[in-house]
Amino acid sequence: MAILIKGATLISGKKADVLIEGNSIAKIAPSITDNSAEKIDASRKLLIPGLINTHTHAAMSLFKGVAEDMQLADWLAAVRKVETKLTAKQARVGTLLAAAEMLKGGTTCFNDMYFHMDEIASAVQESGIRATLGYGMVDMGNEKKRKSELAVGEKFVKDWHGKEQGRIHCSIAPHSIYLCSKELLVAANELSQKYSVPYHIHLSETRKEVFDCLETNKKRPAYYLDSLGVLSNRTVAAHCVWLTKEEVRLLASHKVSVSLNPVSNMKLSGGSTAPMPEMQEFGMNVSLGTDGSASNNSLSMFETMKTLGLLQKNARWDATVAKEGAIFDAATVGGAKALEIYAGVIKEGALADLALLDLHSPNIVPAHSLVSNLVYSAHAGNVTDVIVDGKLVVENRTLLTMDEQKIVEQAQKEAEKLVG
Template identity: 40%
Template structure:
């Protein structure tokens, strides 16, 4: 569908940070083909025209670290320490997951993400074919990874990596390039050294990037030093797992030498402030990492440790936390945090043609209704969205040139049916 968005305030996040007070965006064959004044937009050549009067258009959010079907465990086990929560509550339930539960759990996450303006996400979980099917139906853009954990025997390890390879062969660059596949060893504390070496080898051999949880807590770092005499960052560096395509979630407990390694290897770091705060993991030194040139982006982590997938909330938490950490309100300003939630996330996940509004780029964008009290008086639109915006302001969502939400209503997904099915699956899983 060819779409024209007119009468919109446009936040481009392009090289020059161009802001257009009132203009139009033309989309043809999934690509942005026009940005400019309303008068010259040639409205007649587009089959669909959306009047955004009173609204703002910006790039869609990129949630760069998530476990979609953990929506199944949302509010199931809260107020616990990370290791306790993982090993006594989450891992035993994950052993009971089924294709069906992951499918409906993923769709539930997608309903929430689209409605709050997310167009792209990275997922690492299980039964990823179910999630791939859900991506195909929803129209979202995604990085999918089969979660890899292994302390067990060789045969078991091979079986999981084989599933990862199958996912890669079947889905990488599928759905018009909307799906990419990465390898996802869970962490240094759930994968043996031999396993991580095997994954590093596969990554090189297949040219597939790796996403991993890294230095999420001080406890993880302490155990790694006791076991291997090195920090998790140094350990992964020595195993050959760090490069400019690596996506490392958290990096909360990193010291200056870890940051040097991450910067020199150009590793992409995903900050998850909501999850880090809820699990009392600490505050990642985001401003410091940014000052060293590291590409830091934003994620929510799974819905069970956040407990929502709202990137607007995540932006605000990220900005607040860094200001507190530095004891300086000038740190991590609104523009930077918005780029972390969009442009920088798209780059980290290898979707370089998305993340900003520019002619020739893929059309992944959202329309926010700014005719609401919390946007008045109108000064700086970026500040207004970051510090005053609500996810319920999102009115329309376009992904890969397709309209997936309009007027606040989902087009590709049946919300009511998904709620019903997800509830049923969740109760079955938890035996309630």
């Protein structure tokens, strides 16, 4: 059934009616009449494109708070300990919990890398959220493991890419240069090319990764990936914290998209800041991610936007960098570009992935600048309604696709089993 959003305020400040037919935006006009459409009164609401989280591990929502105030090596060990116990059922429950949090916070699409991917995809199917999902491949130089990882990753793409009328996309996701051999990185790229799907990888997250790469490969990480021929416009590189200016230039020349994860980087005390101004200068596509809940504790893209602005300005001693419009674009249209979907914008023909916010909430009044309100003042609680793929999935802050209370109870129970 068509949906007609009446009288919404757009980011431009203008009011409009928006008609949704099928899974896309059919018409935007000052006044639209469609008696057969389901109507949403948005006269007190702000309509935005749904936020797009381009790097997370949704199932890790069960790990919130399991590894706090730890140095990276201890944090990794603590997370690994629960991760090895995580069952397929628990991965599904964790993803449902994450999807509930994301949808209620205006996030309509996420880019995930993990394991137990069939259950994760089935949770995405049920929740109504859009996602690009990839099996996180790790071979640690073991040839037998490499073959099986590639087989699992490829089968997942074959089984799920394009499912739910295209709401589920797949990616090929070699974890990183430190957990994958060069043979795996290259073979994974061939699969990404074969299926025309994103190549999702962690890149230059820590100084150790850079130093180890220099020692082993005599090159910094971005040059190493370039020497393997795996950089392309399909590459979605998460973090990109420890990059030189020349590495940014190199990644930009290959049309690589970056996913900045400022909260996770700061929480794990990465010690450096992704060079966003240079990324913009060289025309790199910038998008935003939260990373998993073990290193962020939240999947809020509002928090991510604000943190990015604060971090960039502070790190550069320059309040003019990371302008509010660029941050909002990174959270919307930049994410859509990275994942190659036509979303992140409110335009006729684009996917109907949208969120409405209560314009009368005290924290986002007055409306001198709606964009700065979105980046610096808004929070997930301001989101009232969410539409994904043309379907209403959150109405008046209530999830329509899932039983929220049941998911919360299940998640608490399974998380206790994992940690206990």
